[in-house]
Amino acid sequence: MNLLRIALLLLLAPAVPPPQAPATASVEGIVVRLGTPDPVAGADVELTRVEGTTAAPLPPGAAEVLARALIGGGNSRATVIPAIATEVQYRKTGADGRFSFPNLKEGKYRLVSVSIGGMYQPAEYGQRDPRGRGLNFPLTAGQAFKDAKLEMAPTGAISGRITDENGQPVGHARVSALAPRVENGRRYLAIVGTVHSDDRGNYRLFWLPPGRYYVAARLADLTRRSVNVLVFPPGRIYSNDEASTPVISRRRLPSGEFEEETTGMVYYGGVLEPDRAKALDVLPGETFAAADIPLGIGKMPAWHIRGSVLDSNGQPAKSAFLRAIPRQWSPSVMILTATADANGNFDIMGAVPGSYAVFAVTTAPPLLTDLQRASLMAAGLDPTRVIAGITSELGYAPVDVGNAQVNGIKINTVRGIGLSGRVVIEGRPAMGEGDPALAKIVVSLRRDPNILYMPDAMIPLPQPPIPPGATAVPPRPVNGQVNDKGAFNILAGLGDFRVNVTEIPSNAYVKSVRMGNVDVLSGGLQINGPVDNPLEVVIGTDGGEIVGTAVNDRAEVQANVVVALVPESPLLRRRFDLYSSATTDFSGKFRLRNIPPGTYKIFSWPYVESDAWQEAQFLQPYESLGKLLTVREGSSQETQVRVTPVRP
């Protein structure tokens, strides 16, 4: 209706706006090739109003839809979700690269440009780096924002050749472009694109945003009908990791014996270890050629891991499914699988020197013995309630492989390990009836390292039986759901874990997680068998707050820069829960909340990969530039932080 009215008004009085009409804002600008004045013609420019004002609010529900579409999964189609359709507008740039959006409501906006066909990385207004996010900017009633400039970085490519030990081309090698990603203080190389080499050994990784990359190759398994390659349109890059079974070959020796070998992942630079991989820089619009990889150096003898599996009744776990997963993270982890025979014996092939986590999954035996029942009770689980619906069992054994066959591994499977625990929120009065804030909290386990294809950290709890006469299905219990008294239970798998505590009150932080005398927040949790001690979680509510402004050398405020707070003590640098970060807004301001009391250093950079500052190697050259801040219980302080250029 509104649109129609505007159209009619325009038709009737094209030149003179009616005097009573609310003053509208406008955005005009240009799309250029990064670092040049050259216009990009035919680019699609999208303007989205992401925040409304009291005078011009967003439609109901639009904010949530926008949050999903702009940050989360989003819609994969080139269509606009109806709930936000009125808040999103498109233009195509002309030959001069210019665009214009008239008649805008007041609010905060986001401006993006995209070019079809992959030649350019999408650009956002206010971006500090082609790989970084843009900046939401405000428009007030009547404001004419001219000269909005979007700089689009031409994408680049990496090409090269994959050869075997004889220098011959290798076809169908999986070749990946890798980019660093920091998680829990560790730097991983994550796959951002994968292509296959052709019969001449040639490959070409393309549509890469300019930046620093690593390249790695491994063999594709030709017994598969199909494989996935990963090439995303620019701007839609993901961090991927991959798990696959290795390609194993067995040579028949004249003696009638066999020699087994496999080929590992080889990085550009001719090395097998990601830490020693050679980096290369992809420049805008250019191809980094001759990134050749001698895949032959990845060839190595393959060994067997043999042993047997017993179920929780002590019987051979017939047809148990086994997987041996390297404990060392890799972007493309080689997982080994086998099935146990009728006697529970297994023979896993394809192992190379290193440390493996061997998991066995088997069907749970039908009946619980008294002994089992007792041991489950001892582990804090009520076998009649929790265990009845669990149909499989899991076993685990850490195994180190050297240059020899590994025999005699014994694995016992269990339905799960029962953990019980308690959460305390500090400074809250005791509640006789229970604390509803506690009943929201969920304690969960996450594998560490969280390597693809490892079994779930927690075993899903079965649906409880429906009581006679029930009119509703009882809710399925949630692992780690805290009750209003603070108690919780978890049915855990076996292995190494980190503990996550989520849904805590908005003004709170996780102060400590302990099991017996183990500091779980620092060191993680290792479960190899029944656990005696409860997990004790303390939630602190005395966190402090830091507000501030980021400025450059000339004391000018800096919008859209990263501000990171790092624990001062090297001893606490492995407590990743103590780090916090923010991005400055349009006026260069930031706010950090719920900071555990302590001493910190604060840093600021124009653009860095998220959590890069959790890695010691990254932080080391900036260490002396960090500004010391002490956060006291419940305090609030204001500060100014100097933005430091990122060192290459």
Place this chain on the structure above:
Amino acid sequence: MKILRIFLLVALVPILSAQQPAPASVEGVALLSGPNSPVANIRLDLRAVAGGGASDGLPAPYVTTGPDGRFLFTGITPGTYRFVVSSRGYVAADYGQSRPGGITHTFTLGPGQRVDNVRLMVTPGGVISGRITDNGKPVGIADVYALKIGDYTGRLTLFGVLSAKTNDLGEYRMFWVPPGRYYVAVIIPDQADAGALLLSPEGDNGASVLATRQLPRAVLNRAIGSGAGDDHRHVPTFYPGTSDPDRAVLIDLRGGGEVPNINIESPVQRVYRVRGRVTDRPNDYTGPITVGLLTTNPNTVLEALTAQTNADGSFEIVRVVPGVYTLTAGYGNAMGRYPVEVRDQDVNNLVVSMNRGLEVSGTVTVERATPVSPDPIPANLNIILRPEPYIWDPIGSSVRGDGTFKVPASAVAPGPLPGGYRIQVAPILIPRTPPGQVLSPLPAALENAYVKSIRMGDKDLMNGTLLLERQPQDPIQIVVGTNPGAIEGRVMTERQQPANSVWVALIPENGLKFQTDHKFTGTDSDGKFQLQNVPPGDYKIYAWENIEAFDWQEPKIMRAYESRGTAVKIEEGRKTTIDLTAIPPGN
């Protein structure tokens, strides 16, 4: 010669040891198919044939050929094997044949047996390469397929053998492609993302794992302005640049050869919407009902053209390429169907009424010299009514032990709606098997059984179509014969040499021509062949020195050979003998 000798040897060697049979050995030379030159430094292995060989479930161990192409396998567990080249880039190793794509031989090794001087023909794969453009601009991450097109289940089906993705320059290169004739097609995804690459023409061994996990790190995690919104889309385009598979051009690829410049221009097409309403929903059901557009034209089948009805029964299907469709809606025991043609505008206001459909009943009669009671044949059969023209919406029922059947079989299943149907009598009269699918063997009771006739009143439904306009009064009468004939003979080349390892195919001269799997066999080293359990009737028989397996099922290919067949009549319970001359290569 060699094959025959092995079989003789196997027959002569008695099984002596029950415990650990003495290992066998095989020694020979690998030769490049065509020039017959020795191939050095390639890996060969012996793959145990399912059920016949000794496999420990581990990868088959390989040996490497020497500089003179020679190889030696020792310590082989007795069993039935075939040779495989495990070096990358080779597509086939066939022992006892002269061409790729021909007849694959397995051989059996007895305990302690030693086989010498095997001549093994190996074939390198070929390359098809080119460039994909949209309005002259290169298209990246387009999927290019080497395709076989077959007439399966009464409609054209595209079967991808291998695929490749284009790079940012629009270039693609499909390599290690088995020699043969292919169509090449490109599909430009409008929601470009990671995608699958067809890697192995042989199928999947199911043992290999490949899993990926994604974390978004996107600047923009959705497509904006992809250039193809809801009113435009790319459609599959065949070389040399047509969306009509009938106008696609076949590419002939030889072993180790390259066919370059297979360039395809694939622009976006205007697409339309189909809107309407589903009425007469059963039991006043107002929940969503899936409405779909089914088509006989394979190039329009890209993504499911479906929609869910709203509470008032209305629906809208988007991105519909112009063409002829059947709109279907199904819920419970009710179905609706409506023919739709989309031309150059949206189709609006369709009304699709749902109903229970019609009922068809009938009997299966088994002809036998000596009747048996109860006859085991009827209970092994299923009657299927397959819509004609074909859409994937068959309706069927099993046959009772007394030979009667009724479609629908029960009150909870929908019956056939008015329209045309072909009658199938599974598993003895069924449509062609698509490539890559393997039929389970016939049950013993059906070994001699064949469909002799299918009638409704005076209408012949075996060679024709059942036209259901209203509730039929007459039952369907199916006669199953159990006294098949046989044919045998010898194939000579035009130069009067025995044609060994050549294909012989028997094509019926009735309404089943190209509709079912036709009988075929390969000749032995003396050019002899035989085919058993042939349903009596008129046929044409063909033998070729050079044809790809199953090409005789393709009407398009067989047009060229129509006059080269020999008419032959197969009679009940009798063996026909015929001598043939193989059609030489290049015909």
